[in-house]
Amino acid sequence: MQNTRRALVVGLGIAGMAAAVRLRSIGWTTVVVERTPQRRTGGYFVGLFPSGERAARDLGVLSTMHLRTPADHRTWAVDGSGARQRSVGFLDQPGHPDGVLRGDIEAALWEKLDGQAEVRLGTEPVHIEQTARAARVTLRDSATGETYEQEYDLVVGADGLRSTVRRLVFGPHEQFMRSLHTIICAFSLDRQVSGYGDHEQIVIAEPRRALWIFPFRDHPPTALFTYRTDDIDAQFRGERADVLAARFAGLDAGGIVTQALGALRHAPQALFDSVHQVRMPRWHRGRVVLIGDAAWCLTLFSGMGASSGMIGAVALGDELARAPESIGDALRAYDKRMRPLVRRHQRLAYVKAQLFVPSSVTIAKLRAVLLRMVTRQRLHAWLGRPS
Ligand SMILES: Cc1cc2nc3c(=O)[nH]c(=O)nc-3n(C[C@H](O)[C@H](O)[C@H](O)COP(=O)(O)OP(=O)(O)OC[C@H]3O[C@@H](n4cnc5c(N)ncnc54)[C@H](O)[C@@H]3O)c2cc1C
CATH class of the missing domain: 3.50.50.60 (FAD/NAD(P)-binding domain)
Structure with a gap:
């Protein structure tokens, strides 16, 4: 008809x-x-889960979509001093989403x-x-x-x-x-931060502030600063890199935060917004x-x-x-x-959201324990040993 x-x-x-x-x-x-x-x-x-990929296939666009999950991707949890530990990241979630822009x-x-x-x-x-x-x-x-x-x-x-x-x-x-009392700033780096490979995801998560760096195949990584705040309006008074520098003062993680903030100042596009x-x-x-x-x-x-x-x-x-x-x-x-x-x-x-940016010291500790358990299980599974 x-x-x-x-x-x-x-x-x-x-x-x-x-x-x-x-x-x-x-x-x-x-x-x-x-x-x-x-x-x-x-x-x-953007992580694309299987249900999203099914919809993309139904729309006839999955086959032409550039999927960018890097081969052998791995995730590092990095602490304030820059010390790193193997961890699990976004792409390790159940369903194994594909990474795309x-x-x-x-x-x-x-x-x-x-x-x-x-x-x-x-x-x-x-x-x-x-x-x-x-x-x-x-x-x-x-x-x-x-x-x-x-x-x-x-x-x-x-x-x-x-x-x-x-x-x-x-x-x-x-x-x-409905506000989640959280700010995000997402942008593309011009290259991976020093000391890390193009296939490596970096997660720096402290109570109420976090920086994630997502790797891609065929593209430089993108960065995501996120932090919790009770005064959303105040975050939009001032230049975004300065606002972030103030929020992340005292956290450098071996130079990663400084490099990401430097890249933000030259980034042609960045999204700085509150989360609702x-x-x-x-x-x-x-x-x-x-x-x-x-x-x-x-x-x-x-x-x-x-x-x-x-x-x-x-x-x-x-x-x-x-x-x-x-x-x-x-x-x-x-x-x-x-x-x-x-x-x-x-x-x-x-x-x-608590996994991205824990809302308190207690939740940050619980999160760290949980991720260590999951990471250990995954590493054992990869090595073919029962956990
Ligand atoms: C940092 C970040 C990471 C994310 N990660 C993921 C992820 O891992 N997985 C996932 O599935 N999703 C993720 N998302 C969410 C996902 O990107 C969004 O949900 C999705 O892009 C929303 O698409 P949309 O078309 O609904 O809205 P939008 O992308 O906001 O598009 C709306 C469009 O409408 C236009 N518009 C606005 N107002 C008007 C108007 N008055 N008249 C005409 N046009 C107008 C805008 O210019 C824009 O082009 C993420 C989002 C962010 C910010």
């Missing part, structure tokens, strides 16, 4: 491109609008989307009104400031943590964003539906944000194909289907 329905997808990130690819594959005509004037590339380390997922989706959807850069919605027949969206072209109205059968809000679609249709950010989950009782209203970070931001600590964006896109497409006559039924089914996965990973994110 030829489907002549039109969807507007807001946001050209992983969730938006995945939704556009999936909608196109079930016959929808899709327009994607993106606020920035250019499609972004690059990005930080966020841009690798976006590049594969972009290639798939090419020519399949109209993409308007430098464009964002400023008003959304729903009638019985359609969603009427006012769009603004940021270059000219010109606004125009268009009607769509469906609007997909895939515009990230601080979603405009969510604010316009569901309510203010404060209603849905998005908690919503419903992800749809009328003909508007949310997906990805806009709907449920799990946070980087869950390691499932990119995967869940693609899983959501597959689910949305499946349910729209299953109930072609009723968008309301399809969106309810999509919500119901995604709920258990999101609930589970939102809870797990709080636990995993």
Whole structure:
């Protein structure tokens, strides 16, 4: 059956491109609008779990995605003095996620989307009104400031943590964003820090502050500074490298922190942001539906944000194909289907956050004991000895 329905997808990130690819594959005509004037590339380390890889395969992009897990990767836990100990890292988690750059997922989706959807850069919605027949969206072209109205059968809000679609249709950010009282700064190093190989992951985790360095195949490592704070607003007053230098004062770990801070000062791109989950009782209203970070931001600590964006896109497409006559039924089914996965990973994110950056001295000690036990078990397994 030829489907002549039109969807507007807001946001050209992983969730938006995945939704556009999936909608196109079930016959929808899709327009994607993106606020920035250019499609972004690059990005930080992302671990892709098997469920995310399955969704990527269903979207037809797994085979073209550049997976970058280094062969023979290993992890070092490094203490404040620079002493190192074998440990387990992100890629050793159950399920053995693959390491990619966020841009690798976006590049594969972009290639798939090419020519399949109209993409308007430098464009964002400023008003959304729903009638019985359609969603009427006012769009603004940021270059000219010109606004125009268009009607769509469906609007997909895939515009990230601080979603405009969510604010316009569901309510203010404060209603849905829950702070984890944590700051992150993620960026690419120009080379591995001295004394370590390109395949080595470095974890420096103290109570309330941590630095992780993620290795890749075919790319320099990326760094992630993270720390806990009760005053989020204060972290945005001042230059980010200076703010970090102050937070990490007294911790150098044999020069690693100094090298990473030096690289940050010259990094062409860096993400410096506070960490929030998005908690919503419903992800749809009328003909508007949310997906990805806009709907449920799990946070980087869950390691499932990119995967869940693609899983959501597959689910949305499946349910729209299953109930072609009723968008309301399809969106309810999509919500119901995604709920258990999101609930589970939102809870797990709080636990995993303690592995990234322990919230107290006691938790840091417990974490160290736990990781030593797991590491010992893994080393024994690798050596073929019973533990
Ligand atoms: C440091 C870090 C590490 C991470 N690690 C992992 C990991 O290991 N595994 C994992 O699965 N996930 C990880 N994540 C999470 C993952 O990167 C995100 O969940 C995912 O990229 C979110 O995709 P998205 O498309 O929902 O949102 P976004 O990536 O935020 O994309 C939203 C898009 O919408 C655009 N936009 C915003 N507002 C508007 C507007 N008003 N109009 C039009 N366009 C707009 C933005 O410019 C952007 O292009 C990590 C995140 C971070 C920050």
